[in-house]
Amino acid sequence: MDAQNVPIKARKVPGMNDALIDMDALLQEKKSIERAAKLHWLHWVVIGLSLLLTFGAWYFTKQQVDEKVSNRFAREADQVAELIYERMQKYEDALWGGVAAIHSQSFGIDYEEWKRFSDTLQIEKKYPGINGIGVIHYVTPESMKSYLELQHLDRPDYKIHPPHEKNEYWPITYIEPVETNAAAVGLDIAHETNRHTAAVNARDSGEAQITGPIFLVQDAQKTPGFLFYAPFYRGGTYSTEVERQKNFVGMVYAPFVFKKLMAGTLEKEKRHVGIQITDGDTDLYNEHTENEKDFDPNPLFKKQFDVSFYGRMWNFDIWSAKSFRKEAGNNKPMTILLGGLMIDAMLLAIFILLSRSNRRAINFANHMTEGYQSKEKELEDIVEKLSDSNEELERFAYIAAHDLQEPLRMVTSFSQLLKEKYESTLDDKAKEYLGFCVDGAARMKALVDDLLEYSRITNDVDTSQDVDCSAIMDVVLDNLSERIQETKSEISVGTLPVISGNPVRFTRLIQNLVCNAIKYQNPGNVPKIHVDVTEKQDEWIFSVKDNGIGIKEEYQQQIFSPFKRLHTNQEYIGTGIGLAVCKKIVEMKGGRLWVESNAGEGSIFYFLLPKADIKNKIGEAA
């Protein structure tokens, strides 16, 4: 069979390519979103910068705080020395006050007067830290006798002690309050180098001087202390050492127990440093011991410096105490650091969460896309299958119709032959049967021919050529001339264009429509038919108008289906393929065929052909 010769064209699915182009754009978009879903280097840079900022802020603040704390310690340390110095000045003033009191008496001061003076000073109240205030006289062996006599006037028990080898005496004449200093009364300070050296220095310099560390005789606990001397001379003050030595009378002095001095000077609770003061190798005061409550074995700060005090060099070694840590403890840098790190962590968390949610969105989109793609694939498959099955159907129809022809020819021909040759020998019944046979075969032949024609209509654009519709119309009128004459049909034709297409098809299209218009008439009615065309922007709308029987609205769609008939063969002969063929021809050209009709009032069949495939040559054709 020649089924393989039937032109088969795979139909393209409109919009499919567009969808693919969109998919490309979507894939591009998807890639960029996927990039955004990963932690980008920019994220790390932001986090890195933020960390840097945090550590920078922490370091800067810490530096500032450390500096502040360090300054505070330095200030406190300096304050210790200053306070001690101030205190010492105050005592010095008291000593010089004593000197002034002595000078105010022309013949030296006696015990009662000194007592009064001392009482006025209110030592325990105003000068905490000194044990008392007293007077030391310089006594030579020659003046010893008169000195003792003078003292014995008021205090018969008065005696100088302890004995020593030196040829001069520096006895403590008075000391107030005497009750707590009894052991010191009459003590000759020349017996001991420390006391003596400072006394000599005071005498020679005319300035207040202190001794090196000593244990006071009146201090039962034997803690370090010192004596503070202010010298006085006969007839006032002198500028040279020789004059001072010559006119030297004695000294006003004050014994210090260092512990008491410190207690009176610097309240421990108000400072946050530990103090060690040494004079040479001897401790004057030491708080750097485990016994101290506030002792910090690993102090934050240490400071050591020497201060010259009334002829002595005191070494201050100052450590920050435990309470200093508490006082100076500044949480600001740590707060900044922790806060900053928390912010950084949150930043990282936000980035991670963002990228994760982005990833989730992408996954979701991917799922959707996969679904879409599989749906699209399904759709493509369905379209392909449909297309295949459509082609198969068309091929089947063609082959069936083709193969039907031969047996049909046998039936037709032999029934005719039978009728021709043997009709005379048949009875009436046999003749009637044979009549049905011949008629049936003839109708079947018409059907098969139509079916073949219908299945042969395929979209073969290759055969497109200029078709002059006016010329086609002439051919149609010629083909139908017999019918037209028989029915006395009046056919009018408007100006028709030149289009692009298959002339055979277009002839078939017009002829079928005109033929129908002639055929479907009420008996006795003269058919009046008008063929015309309306030009639109992109299309031609052809119309074939008749004055025939018309079509009820409910049948207006059905009539275009193959083999759909509204009438019996007794009424109107036909196979019901004509309009289906027309519809297929029009649709193969991308057009549309429809009817407007009212039953009994004639019909207008319209078919629309797009110009895209049609050359507008109406002018040339005219």
Place this chain on the structure above:
Amino acid sequence: MSAVDQRSMRILLVDDNPGDVLLTKEAFGSCETEIDMIVADNGEQALKILRQEGEYADQPTPDLALFDVNIPKISGIELLKIVKEDNVLKCMPVIMLSSAKSDQDVANCYRAYANAYIVKPGDMAKLVSIARSIEDFWLGAVKLPKLAQ
């Protein structure tokens, strides 16, 4: 039909459909000329007849051949090509018969030098008229060569 040669004409019909063979014989039976119709139901047999081989050695060669396009073994068109490539046989007119009117088939046959292409009609009257046309033209109007001489 005075133009028709009074002598009998020999026609080779190649068709595997006995119905068609019978119909064709009936149609040519109504001709005035005495037709000696020899029938082959496949191409091989047809070639044997044409080449006077085997059992056909003594038989005269046909004056005209009718090939159905659609026959078993060697198709009608192939048979036509063999005949038209044969120096002796190619002088014999070959009329192709087909139940299909595929444009492709028609073109192929003429390209292979078919002398005519006839679509088998579904109507006995038409078939008879075709037979008479063939008789009038090929057996009357036309002077045919003598093969194998």
